[in-house]
Amino acid sequence: MSTENTTGAAQRAATDPAEASVVAKLSTLDRFLPVWILAAMIVGLLAGRLIPGFGEALGAVAIDGVSLPIALGLLVMMYPVLAKVRYDRLDTVTGDRRLLVSSLVLNWLIGPALMFALAWLLLPDLPEYRTGLIVVGLARCIAMVIIWNDLACGDREAAAVLVALNSVFQVIAFGVLGWFYLAVLPGWLGLPTAGLDVSAWAIVRSVLIFLGIPLLAGYLTRRLGERAKDRTWYEERFLPRIGPFALYGLLFTIVVLFALQGDAITSRPLDVVRIALPLLIYFAVMWAGSYALGRAVGLGYERTTTLAFTAAGNNFELAIAVAIATWGATSGQALAGVVGPLIEVPVLVALVYVSLWLRRRLFPTQPEALRSLDGPATTHSQRSP
Template sequence: MTTPPSTPDTTEQKAIGIFERYLSVWVLICIVLGVAIGKYLPVVPQTLSKFEYAHVSFPIAILIWLMIYPMMLKIDFACITDCFKHPKGLSVTLLTNWFIKPFTMYLFALLFFTVVFRNFISPELGKEYLAGAILLGAAPCTAMVFVWSHLTKGNPGYTLLQVAINDLIILVAFVPIVTLLLGISDISIPYDTLFLSVLLFVVIPFLAGFLTRRHYIRKNGQIRFEKEFLPKFKHITVAAL
């Protein structure tokens, strides 16, 4: 009988930092600040909108790169070969992420933005919110999975395996699922926006993390990569988030 793969450095239980512990508080503060800036300092979103292409904001893309790139560095895609040794947990994850979550997210968003809140928001704004929920629901979370796994004392090696496989599936499944749900909702989003979003937010950080990890480990070894290189990005990720 085998056990899910693990890595020596990630199996050590470390104390949750203040950022992770109060993540909900920071998210609430950022939401309030974002709404306040949009309302009282409209020049900020107006300036940011000048740096867009196909409705994709490049300043936001840069911040997302800084957040996702360190996470991609942690993923050992070589562990994907172990996926068939432990299929049950992986099957549940894939079923939930790709066959349940996108559609339940869509149904809940449709219920609230077109029925529950229809007296509070315009139909046009409701469609915009619905489109945002579809985009969000079709993309499985990756970065915070490591924190959740730690909080529940999960197996970090198996977490890496599942994140790696989901990141690969995003490359081929995200656009078709989003296109299907947007089409059902009669919402039009240009294909160049969808493909550019996948390229900027998934493909580029994916390749950058994979190539950086492989090059550094070949040159300096696994131990130095985990003990010296990875810790340098911890605060960068927090700042970008």
């Protein structure tokens, strides 16, 4: 994907030969990413609304509450990105205490508290939607954030470490925080309370499926590929072949998500708008606050970007599964969980471009990188004439 807005890059190409050559090397997929995502949303929405039984058929293809079409899309999306991670460099991330502590504070202290506050402030008269949003705020992202980080040229190794770290905390803290924010804290504040019935297995299963499988596959692919050939062959020949599948998986997942809820979205538009407002504020505040914190503690562009996206995203699969298991598939809590990714996808795509725009202004001394979904990053020094 281009490191800057396609329109801006095209305008500068006329006066910058180096930039022109870079733009020319971008695949059609990368140049028009927002167009493909918008098209996937429309296709999914129309299919779910106009094709009789289409959404129900997709929803029925599930094992133990896990949607197989969504699982397939996420696994295909995450595998190429995790295959690009240089696992022999993870120690450079685990030693960065500023990054690790910042991520834990943002994800497990600030994020849930912010969603709790927004849900009560903006949905005081809609208890089901309010509870659903609080559950969304507790489910930290372990899947789709991988691709947003990669598109924004974040640190792949740092993203792998932070996602793994959040997965461990998710298993430990999700149930405890759910009890605190739904039953304990509202009681202290004199507000109505709610319960949360979630099994530890549901959380572990989410982590194993949506992180464990693609992470293991990516690690083994790099390990075996470099052993059979070498790193140069692996990164210059193999990765460009599997890279586009990340975007294919993303687009497929978006189509399925919108198809599953096409009828609910179009038949209850005012409810969707009410749910969307706190989500929009949440994503914007979490991302901007995380970005500002990364700058304040002295992180560079790539790790600041990784910190922002890993803090802003949410594990919608876990949130939806918990809502359905606790309150039912037709509940307001489940609808709030479903609206989460429908708002998150376009917002975080927009924030990818915001991040790339900020890089040229806030990190002017750092080498620029052109990172396509087709392969590894190319630094500015490497592509200069």
